[in-house]
């Protein structure tokens with residue numbers, strides 16, 4: 264089984280570090296919720312894993328290979344797929360054309376669409392004409408069609424009502440159950456903790472909690488303390 268391991272990772276932006284000494288192991292087949300206050304460094308952490316930005320120290324290894332020196336494209340080829348915050352569909356392309364951007368075979372398109380039967384009727388529709396929730400389905404289906412081994416999802420719920428986002432969560436659970444390791448950054452903390460096995464809380468760039476998602480969900484005071492930047496639990 265693949266493992267994506269961060270060891271003592273530090274990421275700097277502008278004046279100083281925005282992620283300091285974060286260590287984490289992601290296995291395939293489970294969801295890790297990454298939560299924390301605004302500006303905590305969640306997006307920066309995801310971006311340093313996928314190669315959008317460079318980490319300044321520490322290591323990132325995938326199946327024992329150090330991937331920090333690799334470009335974003337090379338990391339994507341190894342199966343690290345990143346759904347960036349606010350990353351939308353290509354609005355003038357149809358749903359099918361959006362999916363074909365990442366799919367290698369027609370079978371990849373079919374497999375992605377199996378998660379979203381409601382998109383079957385919209386394959387020829389320009390994606391920009393879809394609702395916000397449907398557009399996020401396309402974004403998720405497109406990421407799935409790329410055969411991720413690890414899927415980094417940044418605030419997929421942005422601009423969506425919780426009820427719409429809740430349609431996407433079972434699909435994310437299914438993708439994980441099929442063997443993908445998911446790192447889920449989410450503003451709806453309780454929803455994220457409800458589908459995740461593990462949880463990482465970052466505050467001020469440091470780990471405030473790393474452990475069971477269920478335990479964190481059941482103990483609001485633990486979450487509160489972690490949000491305030493308490494010592495790693």
Ligand SMILES: Nc1ncnc2c1ncn2[C@@H]1O[C@H](COP(=O)(O)OP(=O)(O)OP(=O)(O)O)[C@@H](O)[C@H]1O
Pocket residue numbers: 276277281299300301302303304305306307308
């Ligand atoms: N392009 C950038 N240049 C300089 N500093 C940045 C840049 N992007 C983010 N930062 C800073 O890095 C820190 C971490 O931001 P980041 O977006 O990673 O946090 P976040 O936890 O994802 O926040 P949010 O929940 O608000 O999206 C913040 O202090 C932010 O101001």
